[in-house]
Amino acid sequence: MGTNVGTRTGKGHKRMPRAVRERQMLDAAVAAFARHGYQSASMDDIAEAAGVSKPLVYLYLKSKEELFMACVRREVKALVETVREGTRERDIPADRQLWNGLRAFFTHTAAHPDGVTVLHRARTQGEPFAQEVVAMRAQITDIVTVLLAQAAQDAGCDSELAEREVSGLAHALVGAAESLAEWANARRDDAPAEGPSAKETAATLMNFCWAGLENLMKGERWTPSRPTSPTHGAASP
Amino acid sequence: MGTNVGTRTGKGHKRMPRAVRERQMLDAAVAAFARHGYQSASMDDIAEAAGVSKPLVYLYLKSKEELFMACVRREVKALVETVREGTRERDIPADRQLWNGLRAFFTHTAAHPDGVTVLHRARTQGEPFAQEVVAMRAQITDIVTVLLAQAAQDAGCDSELAEREVSGLAHALVGAAESLAEWANARRDDAPAEGPSAKETAATLMNFCWAGLENLMKGERWTPSRPTSPTHGAASP
Amino acid sequence: MGTNVGTRTGKGHKRMPRAVRERQMLDAAVAAFARHGYQSASMDDIAEAAGVSKPLVYLYLKSKEELFMACVRREVKALVETVREGTRERDIPADRQLWNGLRAFFTHTAAHPDGVTVLHRARTQGEPFAQEVVAMRAQITDIVTVLLAQAAQDAGCDSELAEREVSGLAHALVGAAESLAEWANARRDDAPAEGPSAKETAATLMNFCWAGLENLMKGERWTPSRPTSPTHGAASP
Amino acid sequence: MGTNVGTRTGKGHKRMPRAVRERQMLDAAVAAFARHGYQSASMDDIAEAAGVSKPLVYLYLKSKEELFMACVRREVKALVETVREGTRERDIPADRQLWNGLRAFFTHTAAHPDGVTVLHRARTQGEPFAQEVVAMRAQITDIVTVLLAQAAQDAGCDSELAEREVSGLAHALVGAAESLAEWANARRDDAPAEGPSAKETAATLMNFCWAGLENLMKGERWTPSRPTSPTHGAASP
DNA sequence: AATGAATGAGGATTCATTCAT
DNA sequence: GATGAATGAATCCTCATTCAT
Numbered sequence: 007m008g009t010n011v012g013t014r015t016g017k018g019h020k021r022m023p024r025a026v027r028e029r030q031m032l033d034a035a036v037a038a039f040a041r042h043g044y045q046s047a048s049m050d051d052i053a054e055a056a057g058v059s060k061p062l063v064y065l066y067l068k069s070k071e072e073l074f075m076a077c078v079r080r081e082v083k084a085l086v087e088t089v090r091e092g093t094r095e096r097d098i099p100a101d102r103q104l105w106n107g108l109r110a111f112f113t114h115t116a117a118h119p120d121g122v123t124v125l126h127r128a129r130t131q132g133e134p135f136a137q138e139v140v141a142m143r144a145q146i147t148d149i150v151t152v153l154l155a156q157a158a159q160d161a162g163c164d165s166e167l168a169e170r171e172v173s174g175l176a177h178a179l180v181g182a183a184e185s186l187a188e189w190a191n192a193r194r195d196d197a198p199a200e201g202p203s204a205k206e207t208a209a210t211l212m213n214f215c216w217a218g219l220e221n222l223m224k225g226e227r228w229t230p231s232r233p234t235s236p237t238h239g240a241a242s243p
Numbered sequence: 244m245g246t247n248v249g250t251r252t253g254k255g256h257k258r259m260p261r262a263v264r265e266r267q268m269l270d271a272a273v274a275a276f277a278r279h280g281y282q283s284a285s286m287d288d289i290a291e292a293a294g295v296s297k298p299l300v301y302l303y304l305k306s307k308e309e310l311f312m313a314c315v316r317r318e319v320k321a322l323v324e325t326v327r328e329g330t331r332e333r334d335i336p337a338d339r340q341l342w343n344g345l346r347a348f349f350t351h352t353a354a355h356p357d358g359v360t361v362l363h364r365a366r367t368q369g370e371p372f373a374q375e376v377v378a379m380r381a382q383i384t385d386i387v388t389v390l391l392a393q394a395a396q397d398a399g400c401d402s403e404l405a406e407r408e409v410s411g412l413a414h415a416l417v418g419a420a421e422s423l424a425e426w427a428n429a430r431r432d433d434a435p436a437e438g439p440s441a442k443e444t445a446a447t448l449m450n451f452c453w454a455g456l457e458n459l460m461k462g463e464r465w466t467p468s469r470p471t472s473p474t475h476g477a478a479s480p
Numbered sequence: 481m482g483t484n485v486g487t488r489t490g491k492g493h494k495r496m497p498r499a500v501r502e503r504q505m506l507d508a509a510v511a512a513f514a515r516h517g518y519q520s521a522s523m524d525d526i527a528e529a530a531g532v533s534k535p536l537v538y539l540y541l542k543s544k545e546e547l548f549m550a551c552v553r554r555e556v557k558a559l560v561e562t563v564r565e566g567t568r569e570r571d572i573p574a575d576r577q578l579w580n581g582l583r584a585f586f587t588h589t590a591a592h593p594d595g596v597t598v599l600h601r602a603r604t605q606g607e608p609f610a611q612e613v614v615a616m617r618a619q620i621t622d623i624v625t626v627l628l629a630q631a632a633q634d635a636g637c638d639s640e641l642a643e644r645e646v647s648g649l650a651h652a653l654v655g656a657a658e659s660l661a662e663w664a665n666a667r668r669d670d671a672p673a674e675g676p677s678a679k680e681t682a683a684t685l686m687n688f689c690w691a692g693l694e695n696l697m698k699g700e701r702w703t704p705s706r707p708t709s710p711t712h713g714a715a716s717p
Numbered sequence: 718m719g720t721n722v723g724t725r726t727g728k729g730h731k732r733m734p735r736a737v738r739e740r741q742m743l744d745a746a747v748a749a750f751a752r753h754g755y756q757s758a759s760m761d762d763i764a765e766a767a768g769v770s771k772p773l774v775y776l777y778l779k780s781k782e783e784l785f786m787a788c789v790r791r792e793v794k795a796l797v798e799t800v801r802e803g804t805r806e807r808d809i810p811a812d813r814q815l816w817n818g819l820r821a822f823f824t825h826t827a828a829h830p831d832g833v834t835v836l837h838r839a840r841t842q843g844e845p846f847a848q849e850v851v852a853m854r855a856q857i858t859d860i861v862t863v864l865l866a867q868a869a870q871d872a873g874c875d876s877e878l879a880e881r882e883v884s885g886l887a888h889a890l891v892g893a894a895e896s897l898a899e900w901a902n903a904r905r906d907d908a909p910a911e912g913p914s915a916k917e918t919a920a921t922l923m924n925f926c927w928a929g930l931e932n933l934m935k936g937e938r939w940t941p942s943r944p945t946s947p948t949h950g951a952a953s954p
Numbered sequence: 955a956a957t958g959a960a961t962g963a964g965g966a967t968t969c970a971t972t973c974a975t
Numbered sequence: 976g977a978t979g980a981a982t983g984a985a986t987c988c989t990c991a992t993t994c995a996t
Contacts (some may be wrong), residue, residue: 021974021980043367045282045354049966059982064967105467127367130280130360177426178451185418212465215413215453228449232340258955287992298973298993307991495959517841520757523987533961536989551746601841604754604834651900652893652925659892676885686939688889692928693994702927703920704816732978762972770978772972781970 023029028066031056040120044074044131073136078128078135081121082142088114093153100157101216107149108183108211112204115187116194122187133171143180150176158223173224179215186211257291265303267294273314277357281311281368308371310382315365315372318358319379324353326383330390337394338453344386352424353431359424380417387413390469391456392470396461412459416452502540505530510551514594518548519604545608552602552609555595556616562588563620567627574631575690581623582657582685586678589661590668596661624650628693634698649696653689660685664691737779742767747788755785755842757899775930782845789839789846792832793853799825800857804864811868813928818860819894819922823915824896827905828944833898861887865930886933890926897922 038047048072054058067073092110093103108215116123125142128135154172186207194201202210220229275284288391290297304310329347330340352359353414362379391409410474423444431438439447458464508530512521523544527534541547566584567577589596599616602609628646660681668675678686695701727888745767749758760781764771778784803821804814826833836853839846865883897918913921932938 024980027980030978043280043282045280048964050964060966061968065981070351070966085980101465102467123367130364130367135279174447175451178447181422181426182415182419185422186415187417189414207467209467210411210415213459214412214452214455216465217458217463218451218453221454222450226454228338228446228453230339230446261955264955286988286990297991298958299956301992302956498959506723517754517756519754522985524985534987535962535989536960539960544987576941577940597841604838626956648921651926652897652921655890655896655900656893656925658891663892683941684885684889687933688886688893688926688929690929690939691932691937692925695928696801696924700928702812702923704813709934735976738976759968761968771970772979773977775971776977 024066027056027058027062031058031063031067031073032077032080035073036081036120036124039074039077039127040123043127044070044135049073053201073133074128075134075138077124078138081118081125082138083119084121084127085111085114086142086145089149093149100153100160101212103156104150104173104216105208105212107153108208109204111183112190112207113189114185116204119191119194122191124189126184142179147173147176147180150179150228154219157219161220171222175219181213181218184214188214261303264293264295264299266301268295268303268310269314269317272310273318273357273361276311276314276364277360278362281372286310287392311365311368312371312375314361315375318355318362319375321355321358322348322351322362323379323382323405326386330386337390337397338394338449341387341390341453342449344390345445346441348420348426349427349444352428353441356428359428363421363425380414384410384413384417387416391460394456395460398457408459412456416448416456420448421451482708490596498540500517501530501532505532505537505547506551506554509547510555510594510598511522513548513601514550514597517601518544518609520544523547548602548605549608549612551598552612555592555599556612558592558595559588559599560619562667563623574627574634575686576625577630578690579682579686580623582682583644583678585657585705586661586664586681589665590678590681593665596648596665600658600662618653621647621650621654624653628697632697635694645696649693653685656689726827735777738769738773742769742774742777742784743788743791746784747792747831747835750785750788751834755846756926760784785839785842786845786849788835790848792829792836793849795829795832795867796814796822796825796836797853797856800860804860811871812923813862815835815861815864816919817829818922819866819919820915822894823898823901823918826902827915830902830905837895837899858884858887858891861890865934868930869934871932882933886930888892890922894922894927 008026031052035047035052038052038055041047042051049060049063052073053063063073067076088110089107093107095103096104125139129139130136151172154176158172190202190204190207268289272284272289275289275292277290278284286297286300289310290300293300300310304313325347326344332340332343362376366376367373370435379380388409390412395409427439427441495692505526509521509526512526512529515521516525523534523537527537530537537547541550562584567581569577569580599613603613604610616668625646628650632646664676664678664681742763746758746763749763749766752758753762760771760774763784764774767774774784778787799821800818804818806814806817836850840850841847862883865887869883901913901915901918
């Protein structure tokens with residue numbers, strides 16, 4: 007925990023174009039922030055991990071705050087683009103689109119666990135950062151909302167599905183997805199071989215929610231007052 | 244802002260039984276950790292908020308780490324007990340039991356936002372703390388698992404529902420619940436009057452998942468290979 | 481210039497009442513700021529010179545800025561009080577009063593060269609500090625202004641001496657006094673034994689200015705257009 | 718703000734003769750040192766203000782210390798030359814010569830406020846720099862001393878005026894002049910239109926001191942032991 | 955039972971200065 | 976002649992932690 011002298015992996019000022027160095031710094035920073043959190047990650051450690059001296063980090067990224075922000079923005083952008091890419095196909099059934107999107111999402115989160123963790127941490131790090139994640143969530147929620155609307159239309163019964171309700175559901179789904187991604191990653195950390203694949207995780211979530219969503223589309227709701235539960239699906243003639 | 248400090252009896256050298264002082268400290272600490280995070284909350288601030296001097300905090304709680312751990316344990320215990328209490332009634336349909344449990348859960352999270360935040364933060368604070376939250380999750384997941392098993396039994400079709408799968412679903416549900424709780428609390432912070440009640444939040448979650456769970460109980464799964472989606476539930480007679 | 485470990489004059493946390501420690505710190509700070517200037521004096525050095533650890537300095541004095549401000553204020557107060565004390569006697573001729581004030585001033589500046597230097601430095605250290613010195617100057621200038629007015633009255637010819645002009649002269653006198661004080665102190669630093677005494681310095685200044693002031697009181701001015709100079713005093717009957 | 722940077726020819730790799738570049742750097746440096754002080758002015762800022770890159774500054778001026786020294790020397794030279802020029806006329810009365818010198822002095826200080834400020838700052842910046850200003854003062858003091866001697870001779874009464882005393886008076890006068898220059902410049906900064914002209918400032922100083930100096934030439938001194946004051950000049954026949 | 959006094963260790967940030975091109 | 980890339984060394988400041996009372 008004390009000295010940070012000897013490690014020196016091959017440093018000693020290798021000249022490199024600014025863009026490259028900047029990427030290295032962001033990589034190191036994302037890793038550090040993911041592992042230790044915003045407060046605990048030290049600029050010393052980040053600089054050393056990036057293979058540069060601290061002043062260079064400050065020269066390029068201004069301050070710890072801006073460095074963190076740069077990380078957050080990079081990861082936000084990457085994740086959103088991935089999901090957008092995954093749901094580009096528009097003329098297939100909504101559930102297939104959702105399925106594609108979820109697979110893209112879980113593939114990305116599996117491939118970039120540190121990035122995901124950084125986004126997660128950003129949410130509890132005060133206005134400027136949380137704001138960024140809120141904006142990201144809004145973007146993804148929008149994508150999902152469109153999908154749900156399309157599903158409702160496909161189902162023919164766009165009757166009374168209030169826009170606000172759709173948005174709420176979209177939130178729930180996104181939240182669940184984030185939650186699952188974390189869970190899946192944690193699993194993988196504990197037992198790398200055994201962790202669920204992106205496909206499996208996506209399937210779990212689809213199974214978990216699609217039937218419920220469909221029912222809601224049809225105007226069927228679960229309420230505490232219904233007599234018993236396990237038969238309602240068939241009981242409606 | 245939901246302060247839970249106010250006990251402040253007048254400070255000075257007011258002699259007080261250890262238990263009381265300790266509670267004051269934990270209250271102050273939970274509030275501080277919730278608001279600023281583990282790293283940023285300072286022992287100075289906590290001591291001052293608790294109305295005692297720093298050395299006393301150290302005398303009773305040993306170190307910042309142990310103080311945080313004490314907070315986490317207290318909040319874990321409270322939350323688990325609440326949920327257990329909520330699902331004590333055993334001879335009613337499983338969905339009603341789940342409904343009761345969720346209501347208890349969301350009521351508690353609404354009443355103790357700082358406690359919830361602390362638990363949330365603990366998850367990213369390194370092994371000893373994260374471990375505690377994992378254990379809590381396991382306890383709650385167990386409760387849910389039992390419920391799901393009972394539901395399957397009630398439905399008569401306990402066919403092929405692998406224990407591992409049930410556990411996965413329970414995890415998904417718990418994750419979704421946590422996610423929703425956060426969302427609901429955030430809402431309440433932004434627009435106190437308008438935030439959803441615990442009942443509404445619980446209903447949202449039931450709507451979101453119950454139909455899906457039921458289908459799974461019956462062995463029906465969503466798969467990417469099915470022809471189209473919106474009609475499968477009712478269309479297959 | 482580098483390590484600041486070994487010196488340790490007898491430190492090792494001796495318990496002392498806050499007031500005492502605070503005074504020690506201010507003493508050390510005044511010395512350091514005088515010797516190296518605001519920017520260059522390091523908190524490390526000041527703390528070590530005061531025989532305490534840096535955190536204690538911060539605990540008591542908040543920041544480098546506030547520490548400097550505390551020094552400035554202390555020295556301002558001391559100097560102003562000294563001058564006020566020196567000119568307390570009111571029913572003696574104005575020149576005697578001025579003489580007394582100047583002696584008090586030069587005695588003080590000779591006894592507290594560091595304090596004087598700090599005040600001098602404060603003037604170039606940005607608004608908050610310069611302001612403080614400006615205020616001090618105003619206080620002293622006021623004292624002098626009153627004296628000059630009294631002198632004019634004593635002389636019977638209070639004719640056309642505009643208030644603004646008196647104030648200008650007072651400024652010039654105060655400026656000259658400051659300048660002389662510095663010069664005297666510098667002398668003393670170079671050749672301690674030989675430096676002028678406070679009395680001598682005060683006499684020099686009186687000689688330098690009193691005749692001129694007197695003439696001004698009488699409405700006689702030096703102007704570039706007068707034919708020759710050395711005889712004007714007697715030549716105008 | 719009195720910028721004197723504007724030369725900026727377009728930056729880039731504009732090849733320029735060394736002398737020109739050096740002048741630009743010195744201009745920028747003088748402005749920076751005047752505004753922020755030796756410690757706080759950063760080489761980055763100076764280089765940028767000069768429109769060159771930092772390494773070039775180092776190539777030409779070696780180090781911050783030498784850069785500052787170069788500034789000081791340049792400003793010293795300019796000021797001394799100005800005063801020397803102002804007092805070149807030798808066969809006019811001494812007071813006229815002094816008057817001319819003061820006018821030159823105050824004109825210069827009004828025209829080059831940054832230079833003056835740099836000299837002022839140099840006095841508190843440690844031996845090598847302070848030394849330079851002391852030397853300058855000595856040169857100017859010498860000029861004044863010669864003038865005073867001439868005045869004494871003119872007055873016919875070169876009786877007992879010790880050389881040391883003349884030197885002391887010269888110092889006082891130079892100090893007063895510096896002080897007034899600063900005061901005048903500060904005035905001009907606060908209310909540009911209203912600040913005193915160089916002529917006015919010079920007149921103020923002449924009024925302030927000439928009568929006193931004349932008396933001293935004549936061997937008349939102010940002493941604390943004289944009975945009363947306001948009438949001594951004329952009353953003692 | 956409770957605290958005022960004190961500190962070691964480290965963290966963010968900046969600066970003067972130098973290579974390699 | 977001129978610079979983009981890079982760094983060692985300090986500086987201000989904070990914090991968890993402990994004595995002596």
